[in-house]
Amino acid sequence: MKKLGVYIHVPFCKKKCNYCDFYSVKWDDEWETKYTEAVIHEIKSYKEMLGHKYIVDTVYFGGGTPTIIKPSNLKRILDSISLVADIDKDAEISMEANPNTLTDENLKQYRETGINRLSIGIQSLNDEILKKIGRIHNSKEALEAIDRAKKHGFENINADAMFNIPVQTTSDIEDTLTRIIERGVKHISFYSLKLEKGTPLYSMEQKNLITMPDEDEERNMYYKGRIVMEKNNLFQYEISNFAVEGFSCRHNLKYWNQEEYIGIGPSAHSFMNSIRYSNPSDLNLYCKNSIENNFNRIIQEEMNDKELMFEYIMLRLRLTEGLDAKEFKKKFNVDFNEKYSEQIKYLTDNKLIEYNESIVKLTQRGMDISNYVFEEFME
Incomplete structure (x- = not known):
C-alpha cells in the first residue's frame, strides 16, 4: 500500500x-x-x-x-x-x-x-x-x-x-x-x-x-x-x-521527500499524481462548496519530469542527510552524475556542496546561501 x-x-x-x-x-x-x-x-x-x-x-x-x-x-x-x-x-x-x-x-x-x-x-x-x-x-x-x-x-x-x-x-x-x-x-x-x-x-x-x-x-x-x-x-x-x-x-x-499528501480545509495544498493543487482561501466559499459537493480545487502546477527533478533536488538538499544519486536514478531513471556534472564540479570547487560516494549534501556555507545552490540546478 x-x-x-x-x-x-x-x-x-x-x-x-x-x-x-x-x-x-x-x-x-x-x-x-x-x-x-x-x-x-x-x-x-x-x-x-x-x-x-x-x-x-x-x-x-x-x-x-x-x-x-x-x-x-x-x-x-x-x-x-x-x-x-x-x-x-x-x-x-x-x-x-x-x-x-x-x-x-x-x-x-x-x-x-x-x-x-x-x-x-x-x-x-x-x-x-x-x-x-x-x-x-x-x-x-x-x-x-x-x-x-x-x-x-x-x-x-x-x-x-x-x-x-x-x-x-x-x-x-x-x-x-x-x-x-x-x-x-x-x-x-x-x-x-x-x-x-x-x-x-x-x-x-x-x-x-x-x-x-x-x-x-x-x-x-x-x-x-x-x-x-x-x-x-x-x-x-x-x-x-x-x-x-x-x-x-x-x-x-x-x-x-516529495511524497504524496492531501490538504483538507480552506487554503490547504495537496500533492497527488505529480499535480499540486489547493483549496480557495475563503472559509465561506469553502464551506458552501464542500456541503454542495462542489470541490473547486485550484491546480497550481502539473509537473513534468524536469520540474519534478529540480524540485526533488531542492527539497532533498534542504535535509542534512542530502540527496542519494542512486535513489535519484531509481526515481527518475536519470544518472545524476552525468546530467549535473558541471553543477557538481562548480559547487564542490566553491565548497557549497560535498559529494561523497553517491551522497550530495550542502556544506554549512551552502546552507547559508541555499537558494543560490538550488538555482544552479535549474534548466
Whole structure:
C-alpha cells in the first residue's frame, strides 16, 4: 500500500499575529460547526480516489490555531479519515497549538482522540518580544504549556522558536532555546522572521517604526542557536529543524521527500499524481462548496519530469542527510552524475556542496546561501 500524509488546515485564531500571512479568520462557534461539517464532506470526497489503496501514516492539524476548536470536532475529523483510507496503527498525528489553549481537560481529550505529537508556538521567552510580534501568550504560559503536555503523556513535543526579530539579541535566542530544551522538548523548529507584505510588521518596517537585524546579525543568531541545540543533542536534520534522534517530524519529511499528501480545509495544498493543487482561501466559499459537493480545487502546477527533478533536488538538499544519486536514478531513471556534472564540479570547487560516494549534501556555507545552490540546478 502507498503511504499518504493528510494535512488539515484549521483557519481559526483568537488574534492574528503581527507577522503571519497564513489564511485565518476570527473564531466563533457557528463557524466552527460549519467548518467541521465541510471538512468531513471534503475528506469523504476522496473515497473514490484513495479507495483504500493508501495507508495514512501521518496526519497534521495546522493553522490558524487547531487547539481553538473543540476536541470532539477534532475526533470527528480524524474518525472520518478512516472511512476513506486505512490509518497506520503507528501513525504520527500532530497538532499545532498556542500555549494558552492547552488546558488540562483539552490535553486529556487530545490524548484520548489519538493525537500523539504537539507543535507548540512559543517563538520566544522574552515577553517584550512576544508583545512586539503580537503573540497572545507570555513566557510563563509557554513553559507551563510544555510541562502540562508532558504531564498528560505527550513526549513528542516540538517548540517553534523564531529569530531575526527587531530588538532581539543572540542572548535572547540562547536563553529561549536553553530554557525550552531544559523542559524536555524533543524537536525545535527554528525559523527566521520574514516580513510578508500585508502584515502589521511589514507596514511598521515600511514606516521606519522598526528596524530588522542586518544580514550578518541574522546569520549570527542562526549559528548561535544551532550551537545551543547541537550541544544539547538536538541535531539538525533540515535547514530549520532540529531533533533528538528518532523525533524528526515524519509529516514534514513527506514534503522534503516529495511524497504524496492531501490538504483538507480552506487554503490547504495537496500533492497527488505529480499535480499540486489547493483549496480557495475563503472559509465561506469553502464551506458552501464542500456541503454542495462542489470541490473547486485550484491546480497550481502539473509537473513534468524536469520540474519534478529540480524540485526533488531542492527539497532533498534542504535535509542534512542530502540527496542519494542512486535513489535519484531509481526515481527518475536519470544518472545524476552525468546530467549535473558541471553543477557538481562548480559547487564542490566553491565548497557549497560535498559529494561523497553517491551522497550530495550542502556544506554549512551552502546552507547559508541555499537558494543560490538550488538555482544552479535549474534548466
